[in-house]
Amino acid sequence: MTLPALNMDQSLIEISGLLGSQSGSIQYRAGSRIFEQGQPGDCAYMIDSGYVEVSYDDKGKRTFLATLGPGEIFGEMSLLDGQPRSATAIALHETTVICIPRKQLLDAVNAGNPITRLILIASIARLRRRQATNFLDGEETGRRIDRDGHIGPRYAAARANAAEQVRLQFELESAVAKREFKLDYQPIVALADGRTAGFEALVRWPRSGKRLASPMEFIPTAEDTGLIVPLGLWILERGLQALSAIDRHLDAQRADRQPVFMSVNVSPRQLDTEVDIERLATIIERADVDPCTVKIEITEQTLLDDPNMAMIGLSRLKATGASIAIDDFGTGYSSLNYLHRFPLDTLKIDRSFVTKIVDDPSGQRVVSAIIGLARELGMDVVAEGIEELEELRWLQSHGCRYGQGYLMAKPAPFTKALSYLHQDFEW
Ligand code: C2E
Ligand code: CA
Ligand code: CA
Numbered sequence: 508m509t510l511p512a513l514n515m516d517q518s519l520i521e522i523s524g525l526l527g528s529q530s531g532s533i534q535y536r537a538g539s540r541i542f543e544q545g546q547p548g549d550c551a552y553m554i555d556s557g558y559v560e561v562s563y564d565d566k567g568k569r570t571f572l573a574t575l576g577p578g579e580i581f582g583e584m585s586l587l588d589g590q591p592r593s594a595t596a597i598a599l600h601e602t603t604v605i606c607i608p609r610k611q612l613l614d615a616v617n618a619g620n621p622i623t624r625l626i627l628i629a630s631i632a633r634l635r636r637r638q639a640t641n642f643l644d645g646e647e648t649g650r651r652i653d654r655d656g657h658i659g660p661r662y663a664a665a666r667a668n669a670a671e672q673v674r675l676q677f678e679l680e681s682a683v684a685k686r687e688f689k690l691d692y693q694p695i696v697a698l699a700d701g702r703t704a705g706f707e708a709l710v711r712w713p714r715s716g717k718r719l720a721s722p723m724e725f726i727p728t729a730e731d732t733g734l735i736v737p738l739g740l741w742i743l744e745r746g747l748q749a750l751s752a753i754d755r756h757l758d759a760q761r762a763d764r765q766p767v768f769m770s771v772n773v774s775p776r777q778l779d780t781e782v783d784i785e786r787l788a789t790i791i792e793r794a795d796v797d798p799c800t801v802k803i804e805i806t807e808q809t810l811l812d813d814p815n816m817a818m819i820g821l822s823r824l825k826a827t828g829a830s831i832a833i834d835d836f837g838t839g840y841s842s843l844n845y846l847h848r849f850p851l852d853t854l855k856i857d858r859s860f861v862t863k864i865v866d867d868p869s870g871q872r873v874v875s876a877i878i879g880l881a882r883e884l885g886m887d888v889v890a891e892g893i894e895e896l897e898e899l900r901w902l903q904s905h906g907c908r909y910g911q912g913y914l915m916a917k918p919a920p921f922t923k924a925l926s927y928l929h930q931d932f933e934w
């Protein structure tokens with residue numbers, strides 16, 4: 508994805524009435540043209556503030572199509588079907604629009620479900636035909652906003668979601684470029700003695716002016732846009748720097764203990780190409796840590812999406828000396844076949860199973876079976892999301908080696924995480 512400002516067509520800049528532009532947003536004075544019928548399309552727009560009127564000229568007769576307000580997208584049609592602009596867009600008031608470059612729009616459409624894509628293309632073709640036969644009439648189609656500025660609730664919700672998504676993508680792209688992320692570390696505890704055996708590095712994004720964004724909100728977008736690739740490299744590098752600092756700290760303390768490991772999450776897209784895999788492997792090889800203390804967490808989905816590439820990726824990462832953990836184990840749809848085909852070392856039992864331990868006998872049987880399976884295959888087990896003492900006791904008594912959860916500790920900044928190495932958990 509490129510920054511939209513760089514993709515701006517020169518003709519756009521020459522249009523009189525342009526007030527200014529910054530990082531993808533462009534301001535227009537009331538009455539100025541955003542684009543003109545017949546021009547080639549270079550980007551679509553989303554209205555940040557103000558109103559835009561869309562109309563077209565049919566043999567000298569101007570036909571009104573729509574008045575669009577904040578959150579509305581327009582100018583997308585000619586990008587999607589490669590035809591010239593079918594209408595003219597004019598700013599009704601002082602208006603700020605966010606420019607969505609062709610590549611970003613097409614990437615989003617192409618990443619979508621093929622049926623959705625087909626519907627989109629068919630709808631555009633239908634719209635074009637209607638317009639050509641002068642069927643399209645402003646009263647009928649354009650007034651998703653009425654004259655008082657009221658909009659229908661379902662349309663408003665869809666629009667708000669789309670607007671948030673576009674904003675999130677722009678902010679995320681800039682945050683990745685500026686490395687505006689931090690990592691928290693959650694202890695992974697040996698259940699037999701309460702010692703912190705390792706940590707899971709979890710990414711955090713202090714989104715400007717907003718609360719700390721949860722990775723659940725932005726990792727899917729980072730994956731969809733490919734931003735997870737550079738972000739993931741940074742996370743691995745930073746996580747291993749933290750591990751190296753932990754090692755030095757323990758050396759300085761002459762602590763008599765097992766080496767601590769660091770678990771880092773890796774998304775499927777990070778293993779898409781051999782170049783990406785090699786970059787991850789190089790970070791592990793160059794880090795000032797024992798590679799045996801590096802754990803890469805992947806989900807079952809990674810193995811299902813492209814098993815051949817996953818095999819290449821995991822084998823290369825294993826060759827560095829790192830180990831591989833299957834995250835959220837049991838939530839995927841795969842057969843258990845892959846467990847012995849791939850070079851895996853650890854199963855992480857998903858929290859949804861752990862919460863069922865206490866009063867659901869079938870939940871207990873599932874967790875018991877996973878622990879037994881791991882033992883048979885010579886793999887370690889980590890139970891995730893332990894919140895209750897009863898869950899912990901049950902896991903201890905059923906041979907689960909490691910646990911992670913709010914009962915012991917929430918993910919914490921580095922200094923706080925370091926303190927967990929000096930006080931074993933007691934239950
Ligand atoms: P995950 O890999 O399964 O990470 C564990 C999540 O469970 C973390 O949420 C952690 O804070 C939370 N958790 C830990 N103990 C408990 C507990 O006792 N109760 C409850 N309710 N939750 C607990 P977080 O940090 O919000 O991360 C959510 C997900 O976002 C992660 O799930 C992972 O899929 C993704 N993620 C986080 N950091 C990264 C990263 O650096 N890279 C990638 N690719 N994904 C990440
Ligand atoms: Ca994880
Ligand atoms: Ca997990």
